[in-house]
Amino acid sequence: MSLASVGTNCSASALPSDVLTTGIYGMKSRLRKAATPYIAVSFALFFFLAECLAQNVRAHDSVEGMRTFLAGMPKAELHLHLEGTLSAETIVEITNRNGIDYFTTAAEVEQSLADRPPGLMGFLEHHFKSQNVMQTRQDFYDATYNLIEKLHENNVIYADLFFDPQAHTSRGIPFDEMFKGIDDGRRDARAKFGVTVNLIMCINRERSVASAFEMLDQAHAVRDKIIGLGMDSGPEYGNPPVKFRDVYARAREEGYFLTGHHDVDVRDSVKHIWQSLDIIGMDRIDHGLNASDDPKLVAELARRGMCLTGSPVKRASDPEPQDIDRIRALDDAGVCVSLNSDDPAEFETGYLTNMLVLFQQASEYTKSDMTRLMFNAFDALWLLQDEKDEYVDVLKEYAVNNDIDWNEVTR
Numbered sequence: 316m317s318l319a320s321v322g323t324n325c326s327a328s329a330l331p332s333d334v335l336t337t338g339i340y341g342m343k344s345r346l347r348k349a350a351t352p353y354i355a356v357s358f359a360l361f362f363f364l365a366e367c368l369a370q371n372v373r374a375h376d377s378v379e380g381m382r383t384f385l386a387g388m389p390k391a392e393l394h395l396h397l398e399g400t401l402s403a404e405t406i407v408e409i410t411n412r413n414g415i416d417y418f419t420t421a422a423e424v425e426q427s428l429a430d431r432p433p434g435l436m437g438f439l440e441h442h443f444k445s446q447n448v449m450q451t452r453q454d455f456y457d458a459t460y461n462l463i464e465k466l467h468e469n470n471v472i473y474a475d476l477f478f479d480p481q482a483h484t485s486r487g488i489p490f491d492e493m494f495k496g497i498d499d500g501r502r503d504a505r506a507k508f509g510v511t512v513n514l515i516m517c518i519n520r521e522r523s524v525a526s527a528f529e530m531l532d533q534a535h536a537v538r539d540k541i542i543g544l545g546m547d548s549g550p551e552y553g554n555p556p557v558k559f560r561d562v563y564a565r566a567r568e569e570g571y572f573l574t575g576h577h578d579v580d581v582r583d584s585v586k587h588i589w590q591s592l593d594i595i596g597m598d599r600i601d602h603g604l605n606a607s608d609d610p611k612l613v614a615e616l617a618r619r620g621m622c623l624t625g626s627p628v629k630r631a632s633d634p635e636p637q638d639i640d641r642i643r644a645l646d647d648a649g650v651c652v653s654l655n656s657d658d659p660a661e662f663e664t665g666y667l668t669n670m671l672v673l674f675q676q677a678s679e680y681t682k683s684d685m686t687r688l689m690f691n692a693f694d695a696l697w698l699l700q701d702e703k704d705e706y707v708d709v710l711k712e713y714a715v716n717n718d719i720d721w722n723e724v725t726r
């Protein structure tokens with residue numbers, strides 16, 4: 316009720332007869348008495364509405380403030396597939412250039428993404444079709460250069476980039492053509508945008524051991540340009556890490572760092588993570604969030620300081636980024652988990668800034684928490700300690716300039 320309505324109710328005809336008989340002084344007194352509760356309610360209502368407005372402004376400021384903070388944060392990406400970064404526009408440009416008879420419009424690419432069945436194999440259905448548009452050195456160059464431009468827009472200052480040679484050589488594309496395109500794109504984009512990108516060559520786990528060895532042979536001449544050996548694609552069940560034990564052993568001898576995918580909620584995921592730790596001797600674990608199901612594994616990961624490259628992606632059908640509870644459980648237990656965009660062109664989470672914003676909104680992690688997850692990525696880089704420290708210092712300076720207690724970040 317408003318003050319105006321109090322006044323309306325106080326017309327002479329509405330006044331009780333005793334007010335009329337007690338004179339103007341009595342009427343004023345009665346009116347004051349009658350209006351007092353209304354005035355009090357109105358003031359309370361006014362302050363309530365003002366507080367609501369202030370809360371909304373503060374909430375809006377904090378959402379915008381967090382978004383600005385996450386956008387400006389210097390970032391590292393440790394789990395990013397070249398083949399999953401082709402935008403609809405790039406796919407159409409390459410298909411038209413190469414005269415391929417699918418994906419002639421961006422709308423067709425979007426429809427193919429929307430039509431994917433759930434699960435890893437449904438995801439791979441579109442992923443394979445999309446990656447197959449790349450055929451020439453120029454295609455690989457464009458894909459790499461365009462990706463690094465996007466990374467720069469997201470304030471990513473370092474990235475380890477997965478690429479899948481077997482997916483291309485099996486289509487008749489020479490390894491050297493593919494690699495030259497990627498490497499030249501990386502070199503030119505670094506000169507332009509200042510982003511350091513190292514390459515991780517991945518085994519397609521559904522292919523044979525012989526094929527993986529052949530890939531290592533093909534890469535021999537450019538060994539010094541590839542930092543690590545990974546493993547991806549699928550299905551994972553039936554193609555465990557131990558299948559490639561000998562390939563990994565040779566890669567280790569040749570000086571590669573080792574990592575591999577352990578997709579979430581696939582059968583025997585925990586068993587596969589143990590294999591990768593104890594038999595393969597991996598240096599990082601990609602995904603691996605099912606580790607949270609096994610307290611012994613959680614303790615072992617924390618003891619070893621082993622980093623899991625999480626990727627809480629979100630499809631249009633997901634209410635929020637996936638696996639937040641698992642990431643929180645591992646983070647709370649002191650396990651190094653980083654956040655990564657995985658296949659940014661193929662998920663609604665997109666590139667890293669947007670993913671961090673969506674993850675923070677759903678998890679309600681603080682700025683310190685978000686900085687810790689980013690620190691984990693820099694801390695897990697396969698670089699000399701001095702080089703790593705330089706990257707961490709960039710993040711630390713950003714955090715301190717944003718009034719974040721660094722001790723909370725590195726708790």
Ligand SMILES: [Zn+2]
Pocket residue numbers: 394395396547576601657
């Ligand atoms: Zn991945």
